[in-house]
Amino acid sequence: MSDWPILHEYAPSGNCYKIRMTAALLDYPIERREYDIMQGETRTPTFLAEVNPNGRIPVLQVGDQFLPESNAACFWLADGTHLVPYDRFERADMLHWMFWEQYNHEPNVATLRFWMKWVGEANFTDIQRAQVPVKQQAGAAALKLMDAHLAGREWLVGADLSLADIALYAYTHVAEDSGLFALADYPAVQAWIARVEAEPGFVAMGA
Incomplete structure (x- = not known):
């Protein structure tokens, strides 16, 4: 080892x-x-x-x-690398987006991906079935917020890629896996996804 x-x-x-x-x-x-x-x-x-x-x-x-x-x-x-902003406010803002990802984005976008792709609609409980439209609406709201924030800027925080971008890229770029979101509706998000994927050292999810 x-x-x-x-x-x-x-x-x-x-x-x-x-x-x-x-x-x-x-x-x-x-x-x-x-x-x-x-x-x-x-x-x-x-x-x-x-x-x-x-x-x-x-x-x-x-x-x-x-x-x-x-x-x-x-x-x-x-910690201590270029992926964590040096500026105190930007560092806190990075954390804000990482917290937001876990509270507002992941529970909706990622959960629907898992339910639709791995669980399957035929196996949904009544509770899951009732939650799908609620989570779809909340997930769309999260993507819309990201799109508005990214319009006219390259990264979520500051002038460079940070952990905020990594945290949100993970489930955003596969949001369409659920069949319930269309990334074409969020052009600023699509452009941001392309920038993340162009970063030196980037690895795809399946690598």
């Missing part, structure tokens, strides 16, 4: 992808350890005891320490 951090992950997850992309953009080597969430591999007694008692991934393992939550893991990798 090397001294590199270990990413405990499910590769199709955007939350896991954020961490891989952060590491790639920084040329920071990490090991990857895959779990199949569809088979309950993060709910086993061993995983709960040794990796994350919350039974969720991603988790970034640093030596014998375990750091859950995708945006926290991204911050651990990027």
